[in-house]
Amino acid sequence: MILRQAVRFGLIGIVATLVHMVVGAGLIALSWPPLLANVAAFCVAFLVSFGGHFWYSFAGHSATIMGSLKRFLPVALLGFGVNQSLLALLTLTGMLPATPALMLSTGVAAVGTFILSRLWAFR
Numbered sequence: 001m002i003l004r005q006a007v008r009f010g011l012i013g014i015v016a017t018l019v020h021m022v023v024g025a026g027l028i029a030l031s032w033p034p035l036l037a038n039v040a041a042f043c044v045a046f047l048v049s050f051g052g053h054f055w056y057s058f059a060g061h062s063a064t065i066m067g068s069l070k071r072f073l074p075v076a077l078l079g080f081g082v083n084q085s086l087l088a089l090l091t092l093t094g095m096l097p098a099t100p101a102l103m104l105s106t107g108v109a110a111v112g113t114f115i116l117s118r119l120w121a122f123r
Contacts, residue, residue, distance in 0.1 A: 005057055009118065012052035017110045020045035024102045034091050034098040035084065038105075042080045049076065049113075058122050071121040075113055083109035 024041035028034055054068055083105045090101035 006118075008057040009053065009114070009122075012049060012057050013110060013114050015052065016045045016049035017106060019048050020106050021103055024106070025099050028098050028102065034102060035088060038084055038087055038102060041102075041106075042076075042083070046076050053117065053122055061122070063122070068122060072117065075116040075121045078116070079109040079113035082112060 020041045023044050024034075024037045027037035027040055032040075050069065050072055053072070054065060086105035086108055087101050090096045090105065091098050095101070096104065
């Protein structure tokens with residue numbers, strides 16, 4: 001059971017992270033400012049992540065959707081804060097171009113979000 005949940009959680013996390021990166025990179029390619037593109041990408045990826053975890057990763061749990069949302073939203077927002085801060089640092093200082101910076105910042109945030117989600121949000 002735990003192994004199945006971990007595999008499912010990982011799959012949903014990968015899908016949500018890829019959605020975030022594809023949406024963000026696409027918007028950057030359309031000349032959106034990187035920090036604004038990141039906000040839009042986060043919103044789309046959040047829906048994928050929460051829905052996937054609630055109905056697939058932890059299918060059959062007894063938690064209510066609102067109870068899980070109340071715990072997952074702060075975790076996701078914290079992850080987004082890390083993502084946005086790192087993206088701002090990397091792009092505004094010129095350390096990396098926008099798209100590679102988005103990929104790096106999103107990946108770093110995904111790791112932290114996974115840990116907090118596993119330990120708290122969906123328990």
